[in-house]
Amino acid sequence: MADDKVLQAIDEPPVIDSEICVTDEMVEVYIMGKPYTVPASLTIMKAMEYAGYKLVRGVGCREGFCGACGTVFRRRGDYKLYSGLACQTLVEEGMYLTQIPSFPAEKAVYDIRELEPTANTILSYYPELARCVSCNSCTKVCPQEIDVMDYVNEALRGDIERAAHTSFDCIMCGLCAVRCHAEMPQYLIGILARRLYAAHIAARAQDLESRVQQILDGEFDKELADIKELSVEELKDLYRKRDIEPT
Ligand code: SF4
Ligand code: SF4
Numbered sequence: 001m002a003d004d005k006v007l008q009a010i011d012e013p014p015v016i017d018s019e020i021c022v023t024d025e026m027v028e029v030y031i032m033g034k035p036y037t038v039p040a041s042l043t044i045m046k047a048m049e050y051a052g053y054k055l056v057r058g059v060g061c062r063e064g065f066c067g068a069c070g071t072v073f074r075r076r077g078d079y080k081l082y083s084g085l086a087c088q089t090l091v092e093e094g095m096y097l098t099q100i101p102s103f104p105a106e107k108a109v110y111d112i113r114e115l116e117p118t119a120n121t122i123l124s125y126y127p128e129l130a131r132c133v134s135c136n137s138c139t140k141v142c143p144q145e146i147d148v149m150d151y152v153n154e155a156l157r158g159d160i161e162r163a164a165h166t167s168f169d170c171i172m173c174g175l176c177a178v179r180c181h182a183e184m185p186q187y188l189i190g191i192l193a194r195r196l197y198a199a200h201i202a203a204r205a206q207d208l209e210s211r212v213q214q215i216l217d218g219e220f221d222k223e224l225a226d227i228k229e230l231s232v233e234e235l236k237d238l239y240r241k242r243d244i245e246p247t
């Protein structure tokens with residue numbers, strides 16, 4: 001199987017980002033147990049493609065935003081287990097890596113409008129929240145440098161607003177859950193806190209509500225109908241000439 005992938009890599013030149021400068025330096029890495037020699041300048045994701053893997057799961061934005069590419073790895077001579085995003089982490093000599101294309105978790109289903117923004121609400125969907133032992137392992141692995149333990153404990157205290165703000169940059173990669181002694185899906189707790197905050201605590205945007213009402217009243221129907229008739233070039237021209245807010 002590995003030979004097939006290597007041959008495929010030779011037949012089909014790898015897709016390499018133009019921004020990535022491929023140097024002559026090569027490193028040996030172990031991808032899911034198999035050794036490959038790949039350029040040292042590549043990210044784990046690009047190195048896997050260079051080695052012949054076709055990524056179907058575990059890849060999305062390629063820019064560190066979607067959280068699809070959680071990867072665990074060890075370094076030669078180092079007992080520690082490391083983790084990172086495959087699209088953002090460079091390969092290293094002697095790296096042993098495995099990509100984890102999805103993290104299992106039971107996602108709660110709810111109508112956010114019917115919930116109270118309280119700790120009890122979160123606990124009713126994720127009772128494991130109360131099992132946090134404050135080990136901080138989740139914070140140490142977060143590729144977004146979020147203080148994960150903090151937002152977990154803010155949610156547990158019922159400080160939904162702080163939990164929403166602290167977890168705001170979460171990209172749902174799931175790496176924190178892998179290291180959690182309490183086996184909780186922190187990222188699902190974070191998104192529930194943000195939804196509770198947005199639905200029940202954050203101030204309503206009056207300008208937005210009045211603009212939505214204008215749309216519902218049909219005030220822009222003619223303008224939208226005219227735009228739909230434009231060609232692509234006319235649309236581009238309209239976009240270039242748009243009013244831009246001063247910076
Ligand atoms: S909080 Fe967890 S799921 Fe969110 S980005 Fe950090 S490690 Fe990934
Ligand atoms: S890894 Fe789990 S138990 Fe440890 S601090 Fe984070 S949420 Fe709590």
Ligand code: FES
Pocket residue numbers: 058059060061062063064065066067068069085086087088
């Ligand atoms: S592919 Fe989206 S974060 Fe890596």
